[in-house]
Amino acid sequence: MRVTIKDVARECGISAATVSLVLNDKECRVSEATRAKILRIAAEMNYRPNHFAVGLVTRKTHTIGLIVPDVGNFHFAEMSKAIEQECRNNGYIVILGSYGESDEQAYAYFKEFIDKGVEGIIFAKPMLVELSEKDRQCFALAESASIPVVTFEPVEVQATVGVVSYDYEAGGYLASKHLIDLGHRRIGCLTGPDNMISSVARREGYKRALAEAGIPFDPTLLYEGDFAVQSGIEALPHLLGQGVTALFTFNDMMALGVYKAARQYKLKIPTDLSIVGFDDTFLNEILEVPLTSVTHPADSLGKESAKRMLSLIRGEASYEGSLFPPTLMVRGSSVRLRV
Incomplete structure (x- = not known):
């Protein structure tokens, strides 16, 4: 006892x-x-x-809630690690909730974390173009509890929200322009869900690169995925049927699915198909054919989100957003088109 x-x-x-x-x-x-x-x-x-008992009186529990879609996803795992490290270095602990695909579970974590007396919540959920009702309820809970929330895409809500964002449109442009510069014209695009802010922005970058090169946009070269490996496996036969010579996938997990399916179809990467991914996870360099990918620095984003949250808690920061620029890491999966 x-x-x-x-x-x-x-x-x-x-x-x-x-x-x-x-x-x-x-x-x-x-x-x-x-x-x-x-x-x-x-x-x-x-x-x-008993810090929890003290926190009930002082409202200072030195605890932050972190809600992510999937800790099995390399990007969110690395981000979570960076957030936890930065918070711990500043005397805070992090409690983690992974909601999978359930908005109800994300809302349940908001309620549970607020009941536990967290001083803020980092909500690492990809936001929708039209915010869902359940997400609005999450922000309303935080507003009623007078605690700040940090997100990775801008949202229009009443709650105190800090934003640490990334230039997805520029990332989509970089990936697509790279393939165009290599001579590809039939460039397949394996997207994320069409109602997500980050997915729409990446697609707009893809379209901008095509327009600059005078290549007509062809919607049949798009395949809507869900950021999981299985999406890449399912997308490849469809996109091959459209005569693509190169493929831009909106994350590295789907690119891994394409790699797996390519083996089934006896395709060689990059000889038969060039691929560019997105996120630049640590696996990219240890693949048999290292994956060209757009950096989406999970560690930097995580560290910055923790810093932003701590500043909000201390009342030190304005609520203006941060915008991280992308870079392209060129490796063996993308080569000039052979004609």
């Missing part, structure tokens, strides 16, 4: 109020001998302060 201040006070023969002041390093009129006695007995009894 956890040792309490009352237990320490009973052992010392001193009032609980005095013991509390000493253990919390508050000013009080006690002799140095008495202070030393209290600290010695507390240590002998393995007394540890």
